Amino acid sequence: MLQTFMKKTNNIRIKHKIILAFILVVVIPVLIVGVFLTNAFRQSVLNDAxxxxxxxxxxxxxxxxxxxxxxxxxxxxxxxxxxxxxxxxxxxxxxxxxxxxxxxxxxxxxxxxxxxxxxxxxxxxxxxxxxxxxxxxxxxxxxxxxxxxxxxxxxxxxxxxxxxxxxxxxxxxxxxxxxxxxxxxxxxxxxxxxxxxxxxxxxxxxxxxxxxxxxxxxxxxxxxxxxxxxxxxxxxxxxxxxxxxxxxxxxxxxxxxxxxxxxxxxxxxxxxxxxxxxxxxxxxxxxIVGEANKIIYMGLYITLASLLVALVLIYFSSHMLTSRMLQLNKQINKVALGDLNATSEIDGYDEIGMLSRQFNNMVRSIRELMDEVHESNRINNQLELRQKEIKLKMMASQINPHFLFNALESIRMKAHLKGEAEISGIVRTLGKLMRKKLEIMGSLIPLKDELEMVRCYLDIQQFRFGDRLTYEIHPDPAAGDKKITPLIVQPIVENAVIHGLEFIETGGMVRVLAAVNDNHLRIDVIDNGIGISASRLLEIEQSLNDMEDKKEHRIGMRNVHQRLKLMYGDAYGLSIVTEEGKGTRIHFSIPIQG
Structure with missing residues (x-):
């Protein structure tokens, strides 16, 4: 219900929101309190008499x-x-x-x-x-x-x-x-x-x-x-x-x-x-109350006049605010249509003025990045012409991991030297994620290492989606050193991000919980996304147990589910709890090893 209310309020213009908020928060309470105090004052005078x-x-x-x-x-x-x-x-x-x-x-x-x-x-x-x-x-x-x-x-x-x-x-x-x-x-x-x-x-x-x-x-x-x-x-x-x-x-x-x-x-x-x-x-x-009524009416007139003046001031202030925002929106639309020469002329040192300057900086950075991308594409095209005879599978199998890490490090340093701290950080996170995946040698790894890969993945996705995605990882202190099968949590998190938050415009949240209970380790991945309908949930549960399912989506989920069953028995596997429009919780429990 709260999400429905928020969606409806998001469709109201800011000027109207401010005026509506003023009426709900100020005008109506003042009138209610005024009526209460008026009656109390009249009754007090009458009781005194x-x-x-x-x-x-x-x-x-x-x-x-x-x-x-x-x-x-x-x-x-x-x-x-x-x-x-x-x-x-x-x-x-x-x-x-x-x-x-x-x-x-x-x-x-x-x-x-x-x-x-x-x-x-x-x-x-x-x-x-x-x-x-x-x-x-x-x-x-x-x-x-x-x-x-x-x-x-x-x-x-x-x-x-x-x-x-x-x-x-x-x-x-x-x-x-x-x-x-x-x-x-x-x-x-x-x-x-x-x-x-x-x-x-x-x-x-x-x-x-x-x-x-x-x-x-x-x-x-x-x-x-x-x-x-x-x-x-x-x-x-x-x-x-x-x-x-x-x-x-x-x-x-x-x-x-x-x-x-x-x-x-x-x-x-x-x-x-x-x-x-x-x-x-x-x-x-x-x-008895005649004189009191005169005072009450005078107070009422003064209150109404004050509220009217405040309402007029709020109306003009909100009008000035929205006009500046519309002006900024006009420039944003130009950029959306491909005009990277658009600039915002809004001055001032309030939030909108700051946003205007950040917009100009962003457009300038995009323009510079586009130039770099064009140059990079030109170089890549030349490389593709030279290496078109090399098959993709051979490249994947023979590529030197150290070359990949060094290349990512070079890209990171170049972005860092250009002042692109955010890009530099995300490239570093990507390299860290790939390194950890390649470093997995044994059959079991500590839970904290698996959660570190999850954190890297979510940092990269957060870079992509911006404020559309936030996340929380809360492991039980006693769970960090427990051994689990590698690459068993990240596919669930990836599913939550890709499918659960696909249609969330803002405020998407993924939570990863880990707790030790009754000699078992329980992992929960929770999102506040669109949820799953009952019919679709039935299809997914059937797909998880179908070894020959030829649909390519949710392959990672099916892989995790079947690995859990193979390693720990048929009593184990993924459990899905969902409510359409409110989100999904996917969890599993495994016996603690050693």
Whole structure:
């Protein structure tokens, strides 16, 4: 898959590759990171607002508790006050007695004067001998039928309840009120104590909040709010969900005034109470993240502008790069068509400028070599005319090896004197390879000598193919001195180079591995070439075992396979593992000799 991807990318022009790489490596990651950071920033701002609101609600809870503590303490005092018990339960004979009793008990008025948190104190009693004086009141049918009065009188305990109810002594103004039934055990009678909380004090604790904040009773009625117009309304009247009064404490997502909003709910249960209050604070998400969005949009515009400028610069830079490469390619095409007078006029000291100068040097060297080849061909033609009567077979059998080595050495020295170090080196390698082949005298040689011949061969092929071929030879240190049949590895390597890498344009690799394992020497020759199809592999395996195969290709492979079988037995020979399009591994194992 990687090779397929590389082949496809090789068909894309460099300018487009650079732009595509910029988009994949820079633009897309920047956009992804930008979106992530934007969401994280907005969420962080929102969380900070929620945290601040929760802290403020806790403070409101504490302040409200302090305000409600005063009516609670007053009710506790009155519940055990014998004077109140005596006034409420005495059967008076005259108005004078009633007035005298009222003068002796001024506590209700004193509480209102003493505590700013208290707006009014009154006691509802059914004693018919008492007079209504706005402190002691005989309940009317409207009062006795009211829900709060009935709930108070029906209670079996002396728990406090909190209601937002009308105060008939204040023009029926609705106030948050403490309502408590007081039972007088000595007289087996009872009455209802009502203490109104100062509305201004309640509003004051929420008036300075940043967000819309309110306090509501257990019935969902707003008893105090930053927006005083909301006092007395139900929470549902403010476009909240109907189930909000029943939700537990916490933070919720909702719609408020048609906008996405956050709501923080906190419960306030005063001491000795069986009902409590709820503190609700709400803010729209837009009001919190509005400024953050402005910063985000500004950062987004700057980022997009920077990316656009960078993209334009990359486009023009890549255009300049490819235009110089196309100019060099034009000169290369001239040389390919046989014009050895072509020269590149590209200047500069970057890689393309260096490549241009190397191109000119290469063309000049080719031109000089062509001249030498022409001269050499002229001389060779003269020699062929003189020696045409000599048969090729006689020449091969009678040629003096020392003459061949000396000739190669002369060629190498001549190339060396002309500054052609590469040609000189490869001629030397060729001579070394031929010498080693001729020096093989015995039936077995050390593996390291065989691998040295392989290395010489691969060096020569690497000179021919350039960057189309690289190789690696990795023998096990313990394997170098092991004896093997000579000329048994090189034919496999030669097969890998000729057939395996035949259609590889670049990046061809041949690896030779040698390892000692279980008293056997294993040799692996691996290439990353085109591989072998299943049908072709079957033909090759049949050919390896066919002594009379008349096809001339892969003769070396068949020779190696059959030599292994003859020397070590039928259990030995070549094994081929291949995958079409990915390469081939040819290996064999032989018992270690001596």
């Amino acid at each position: 929620i945290g601040q609101t929760s802290n403020n609600v806790e403070k409101i809870n504490k302040h409200a508790s302090d305000i409600l503590r005063i009516p609670i303490e007053i009710s506790s005092k009155l519940m055990i006050d014998p004077r109140l018990e005596r006034i409420v339960n005495t059967q008076y004979q005259s108005i004078y007695e009633v007035v005298s009793a009222y003068k002796e008990f001024q506590d209700f008025t004193d509480f209102v004067k003493l505590y700013k948190e208290v707006d009014n104190v009154r006691f509802y009693t059914t004693n018919p001998t008492l007079l209504n004086n706005w402190s002691f009141i005989q309940p009317t049918p409207e009062i006795t039928d009211s829900f709060w009065y009935q709930e108070a009188m029906n209670k079996k305990t002396e728990k406090i309840s909190w209601y937002f109810i009308e105060d008939e002594t204040k023009n029926n103004r609705k106030l948050l009120s403490l309502v408590k039934r007081i039972y007088f055990a000595n007289y087996r009678s009872s009455g209802v104590l009502v203490i109104d909380v100062n509305q201004d004090e309640l509003n004051a604790i929420v008036s300075h909040e940043l967000f819309d904040t309110m306090i509501m009773d257990g019935k969902g009625t707003i008893v105090a709010a930053k927006n005083t117009d909301w006092v007395g309304k139900q929470l549902g009247d403010l476009d909240f969900g109907k189930d909000f009064p029943d939700k537990p404490e916490g933070t919720y997502q909702t719609k408020f005034k048609g906008k996405d909003s956050k709501v923080v709910i906190n419960d306030l249960i005063p001491t000795l109470s069986d009902s409590g209050l709820r503190i609700v604070s709400v803010f729209t998400v837009e009001s």
